[in-house]
Amino acid sequence: MTRRLNRSHKLKRSHKLKRSHKLKRSQKLIRRIKRNTTHQNHPSGFLKQNAGWITISIHGTPFERGFAHGYLLHKELKRVRPILKYLVSTYYKTTLQEYLETCKSSIHHHLKNPEWAFVEQELRGICAGYKHKTKSTTINYDILVGWNSYLSLAEKYEHKDPDNMSRCSAFIAAGSATHDGKLLMAHNTHCNFSLGFISNVAMYVYPENSESAFMMQTAPGLVNSSTDWFITKCGIIGCETTITKINYVPDFTVGVPYFLRIRKAMEQGRSLDDYVAMMMDRNAGDYACSWLFGDTRSNEIMRFEQGLNIHDIKRTTDGVFYGMNSAFSPELRALETTDTGFENPESRTGARNLRLEHLLEKKGLTIADAKRIISDHYDVAKSCENMGPHTICKHNENQEDADFSPSGATDGKVVDTKMATTMSFEGIMGSSCGRVFRKRGCPDATKKHGNWKSVIDDMPKHPWIRLIDHRSNRQHLHSEN
Numbered sequence: 001m002t003r004r005l006n007r008s009h010k011l012k013r014s015h016k017l018k019r020s021h022k023l024k025r026s027q028k029l030i031r032r033i034k035r036n037t038t039h040q041n042h043p044s045g046f047l048k049q050n051a052g053w054i055t056i057s058i059h060g061t062p063f064e065r066g067f068a069h070g071y072l073l074h075k076e077l078k079r080v081r082p083i084l085k086y087l088v089s090t091y092y093k094t095t096l097q098e099y100l101e102t103c104k105s106s107i108h109h110h111l112k113n114p115e116w117a118f119v120e121q122e123l124r125g126i127c128a129g130y131k132h133k134t135k136s137t138t139i140n141y142d143i144l145v146g147w148n149s150y151l152s153l154a155e156k157y158e159h160k161d162p163d164n165m166s167r168c169s170a171f172i173a174a175g176s177a178t179h180d181g182k183l184l185m186a187h188n189t190h191c192n193f194s195l196g197f198i199s200n201v202a203m204y205v206y207p208e209n210s211e212s213a214f215m216m217q218t219a220p221g222l223v224n225s226s227t228d229w230f231i232t233k234c235g236i237i238g239c240e241t242t243i244t245k246i247n248y249v250p251d252f253t254v255g256v257p258y259f260l261r262i263r264k265a266m267e268q269g270r271s272l273d274d275y276v277a278m279m280m281d282r283n284a285g286d287y288a289c290s291w292l293f294g295d296t297r298s299n300e301i302m303r304f305e306q307g308l309n310i311h312d313i314k315r316t317t318d319g320v321f322y323g324m325n326s327a328f329s330p331e332l333r334a335l336e337t338t339d340t341g342f343e344n345p346e347s348r349t350g351a352r353n354l355r356l357e358h359l360l361e362k363k364g365l366t367i368a369d370a371k372r373i374i375s376d377h378y379d380v381a382k383s384c385e386n387m388g389p390h391t392i393c394k395h396n397e398n399q400e401d402a403d404f405s406p407s408g409a410t411d412g413k414v415v416d417t418k419m420a421t422t423m424s425f426e427g428i429m430g431s432s433c434g435r436v437f438r439k440r441g442c443p444d445a446t447k448k449h450g451n452w453k454s455v456i457d458d459m460p461k462h463p464w465i466r467l468i469d470h471r472s473n474r475q476h477l478h479s480e481n
């Protein structure tokens, strides 16, 4: 009897100790988050840093918004030129100068068209804000156009590295597929860490027309998202996964690059039909994607797959669409790509296709489910947990079967209809599973990816946090009272 009592006493003590350790750990985490949280102000903008994310809100005319962007993100903008130089020299096998000349001859003429003056002015504002704060002109208009055009020019440079163009896992669900019958969307970015780790900006954009407000996840210096995760004030949510192995070269003579088309849609689109129309209008075929869009007002979701001459649209108010870098449209896949991996568990797209299909059979998906799915490490080819290039939360880093590429999942995001009403979402920076990345000790074989250690920082473990534009939401509440 006494022995049993002793055992129970010991058990209680160990539970108490574990609880106290847990409490101490979470208090430590909260202290660290508070320590890392900073604020910065500008008349046309506001910046806050937390858990690896930077939340920024920019207001006013296109030039004013750009100025605030350049002023507030001046430290982060300093990294753009060396990263762009690294990316084009390593993956496009060209010099920064030649690359910028190519952008001048193929992209710049679009920005001279008054239709895109709102983007051109925003870019010039970024340069002016940066110069005002730093007295430096290293971030100029040409660099920013080149930076914004990087993904559009992959095929032009015959860029064949699948790790760098096979970007993202995602899904969007509605009706009986979600716990409340409303919308739920999740996405993670698969990307070279140089670009992925600085795509940590949750940017709230408030144009003069208040109905055009939207938020996007982005990197400093970009006027579109590029990771393609956004929520608009009028109720549209969106993300995408790229379609890999495109077999044509986009033509920008008349064709408008994707970063302009999607930026216009985020700002001016009011319905799913608007998004299709704006993405189709003079489509250059660059950065082919399986777009996932949702309208939180009508509870309708859409998968819009777009190549050059072929596109495919599926819409529903009850079901799930997902993406994993292989087009669902057999026609698009057969005629505009060389992709044969769609259902092959040995391929990076096929493995994730099979896994996502299985995980998304569940009805009544919650936010917790979405986080679990987007952080999943089950490899269907190996039939086991295996953090690698075949998993939804992709890990190429230092893996022989991923060519030792410094790339993979660099974040995780989830949003539902309720969060979307305040343009907020939950996100984690670094990877969806929160893994730590350290440069030290990476194998020598990673050198085939150039001098990546000069442009990529270590990534500590971060928690999932709620991203919201606190300042504007507070102002909004005050103006309503």
Ligand SMILES: [Zn+2]
Residues within 6 Å of the ligand: 375, 377, 387, 393, 394, 395, 409, 431, 432, 433, 434, 435
């Ligand atoms: Zn992971």
